[in-house]
Amino acid sequence: MAVSFYGRSFGSRLLVGTALYPSPALMQDAIAASGAEIVTVSLRREAAGAKAGDAFWSIIRALGVTVLPNTAGCRSVKEAVATAELARELFGTPWIKLEVVGDDETLQPDVVGLVEAAAILLRDGFEVFPYCTEDLTVATRLVELGCRVVMPWGAPIGSGQGLANRPALRLLRARLPDVTLVVDAGLGAPSHAADAMELGFDAVLLNTAIAKADDPVAMARAFRLAVEAGRTGHEAGIMPAREFATPSTPVVGTPFWHAAG
């Protein structure tokens, strides 16, 4: 039941972000309740003497989770590559969630820049988790370059729409059966996470849906259960949908039944 990211196995298929929580304490409790073993973090400029990073980092360390640094907010290949290099230096991990923003309204990935940046980072020894759209050609190109994890969006970041293009996501899963596929972004309800898992995705990554819930800790638990339910359902083999009814109760021996005529 374990999921593998670049050869490292994890029991939890739920990855969570660390942003937007009402308080550090709620973030800590929500991440614990989610059961997530991998959390995303960012890098930001630190003012002299501010120690904002220290305070945040001590909480993350206390959780004992694996850190996946991101390049959120980068708008060019150059920025994303430099940020990835800073992240590797700071966190001592080759993992990088690679984001190259292509559009400010939708935060849609710039898939051309993404492929270019991924190529540079993979050559440099990074293990890249590219945040991409559901486009099959882009995902295939990333895999050909050496990405062993691909993270298509469900819907725009923070939109809570769920899987906006299920047919394309289904196709991605079918065409890239050996790649670790993570639906990243756009999930709003626990059922959206279950949906992704039922389609056969290996994991989901989300942040806003938990952090902005009225009760982030309860929502974290709900997403944990939804991911487990969806994955278990996928492994159990989901029946194909049918157009017409098929009786589930046996017909033979129905009381008061009379043969026609």
Added chain:
Amino acid sequence: MVLRVNGEPREVRAETVAGLLDELGYEGGFFAVAVNAAVIRRTTWDEAKLSDGDEIEIVTPRQGG
């Protein structure tokens, strides 16, 4: 000389990355530093020379999705 530190111009006397962090009052050591978009490994902060106009980024971990 004048450097650009995290996007802001700063007049400094320091000539190395370690000297700059000290002069600006950065304490502890859990940051990463880039000069002109190239990472300067922590082990080389003492020797890494700065030049007038260099662009310095000093970053730490922060919340992210």
